[in-house]
Amino acid sequence: xxxxxxxxxxxxxxxxxxxxxxxxxxxxxxxxxxxxxxxxxxxxxxxxxxxxxxxxxxxxxxxxxxxxxxxxxxxxxxxxxxxxxxxxxxxxxxxxxxxxxxxxxxxxxxxxxxxxxxxxxxxxxxxxxxxxxxxxxxxxxxxxxxxxxxxxxxxxxxxxxxxxxxxxxxxxxxxxxxxxxxxxxxxxxxxxxxxxxxxxxxxxxxxxxxxxxxxxxxxxxxxxxxxxxxxx
Numbered sequence: 107x108x109x110x111x112x113x114x115x116x117x118x119x120x121x122x123x124x125x126x127x128x129x130x131x132x133x134x135x136x137x138x139x140x141x142x143x144x145x146x147x148x149x150x151x152x153x154x155x156x157x158x159x160x161x162x163x164x165x166x167x168x169x170x171x172x173x174x175x176x177x178x179x180x181x182x183x184x185x186x187x188x189x190x191x192x193x194x195x196x197x198x199x200x201x202x203x204x205x206x207x208x209x210x211x212x213x214x215x216x217x218x219x220x221x222x223x224x225x226x227x228x229x230x231x232x233x234x235x236x237x238x239x240x241x242x243x244x245x246x247x248x249x250x251x252x253x254x255x256x257x258x259x260x261x262x263x264x265x266x267x268x269x270x271x272x273x274x275x276x277x278x279x280x281x282x283x284x285x286x287x288x289x290x291x292x293x294x295x296x297x298x299x300x301x302x303x304x305x306x307x308x309x310x311x312x313x314x315x316x317x318x319x320x321x322x323x324x325x326x327x328x329x330x331x332x333x334x335x336x337x338x
Contacts, residue, residue, distance in 0.1 A: 165319030165336040168288050172297060175207055176314035182207045184252030184294075185240045189262035196256050199303040200239055203254055206311045209238055218304045249291040258300040268296050276301065279323075286310070287321040305329060 175182040186200045186209070201217045204210040242263045245253065259266035260275035268289050269277065277300055279285060284301035286309070299306045301324075308329035316322075319336035326332030 166338050167318065168290065168320045168338075169286065169317035169322060169336070170315075172288055172295070173310075173314040173317040176310045178208065182209065182252070184254065185245070186238070186254045187240045187242055187245060187256065187262065187264055189257045189265075190241045190243045192257055192261050196261065196303060197239075199299070199307050200254075200256050202304075202307040203256070203299070203310070204238065206307070218307065248296060249294060252294050253296045255296055255298045256300075256303060261300075264296070265298055265300065268298060280325075282325060282327060284309075284324045285321060286317065286324070289320075305332060 174180040186203055188196050188200050195218075198218050201210060205217060242255075242265075245251075245264060248264050248267065253264065255262050255265045255268065257265055258275050258277055259269055259272045266272060277285060279301035282302060282305075284299070284303060284306040286306055287298045287300075289296045289298065305324055305326070305328070309324055309332060312329055316334055317336075319338050321337050323335045323337075324332045325335075
């Protein structure tokens with residue numbers, strides 16, 4: 107009987123030793139998993155890099171070279187062109203552009219806020235410089251000189267030709283949007299301003315250094331807070 111108890115006792119000790127060994131292995135395995143760099147597939151996250159805020163850095167320098175004229179770094183040689191049937195506000199925008207480029211003198215008042223009839227008053231500088239503006243019907247070959255075209259395809263026939271005879275008067279622009287676009291020819295270019303043209307003129311006056319790409323869409327209620335989206 108004593109021998110039998112001894113055998114059972116030894117067997118029990120043997121089982122306890124084996125059991126402890128397995129528990130130790132399991133603990134080690136858990137430690138390895140815990141300390142490893144493995145992440146279960148369900149917990150992985152995809153990192154998306156948003157480049158929208160830096161989109162100006164992705165565009166070429168076509169417009170940035172033109173901006174030198176609006177920053178006073180180069181002298182503009184060319185013509186500012188309104189459509190023959192252009193509304194009065196477009197005439198004021200053309201004058202504002204000429205003022206920025208120093209083609210015209212500095213007006214005593216913000217020309218974009220003047221009434222068209224005031225532009226022809228005796229005290230106005232406009233009649234003295236009217237010869238420096240052109241109408242779209244007066245330009246025979248738009249590729250032979252530098253032009254700044256004011257107005258969309260329905261307002262300026264040169265804009266329509268430059269935009270591949272587009273018949274979209276607003277060129278897909280919304281009410282608070284404007285577009286500044288450059289089209290290069292062999293040795294000259296046309297700079298097109300359409301949409302909210304007053305917004306574009308004020309942007310060119312104050313933020314021309316932000317021009318990039320071949321086209322910039324401006325959106326906003328004023329030039330100070332307007333957002334820009336460029337494309338090549």
